[in-house]
Amino acid sequence: MAQPSSKTVLVLHGPNLNLLGLREPNHYGSDTLESINAQLKQQADAASIGIETFQSNDEAVLIEKIHTLAHTPVDFIIINPAAFTHTSVALRDALSAVKVPFIEVHLSNIYARESFRHHSYFSDLAVGVISGLGARGYALALDYAINNITRA
């Protein structure tokens, strides 16, 4: 049996992603957030890494969650900041402050949509960005994390 690893990944979902499945399936697909999280948990379990998933519609709650990493660190973050991608310097600054490497994920291809979605406050800080591959984007990000995180 694989030895339990001390590696932990935090998956952060921003506003309105709790409505996945119902919400504009043409952009976001038909998977619910619950099923995406369950698949990520299975993938993490198979690799013997820890995973926590967290969704909030509230910018401050997401920022406070990131602040907890200052005293309870994780190895990697996967974040879909949703609409905060295009608006939130504060969320960007929180990620920058805790210095945890992260991948930015978007279900839809933000560059194929309205021009206000073309700018992200996160991409230049991210290890990488996955946009437009639907729920598969989270699995690919987790695959990267599993294969590349090393605890300092």
Ligand code: DQA
């Ligand atoms: C999104 C894209 C954002 O522009 C949008 O505001 C979202 C979801 C995506 O996953 O494609 O809420 O981040």
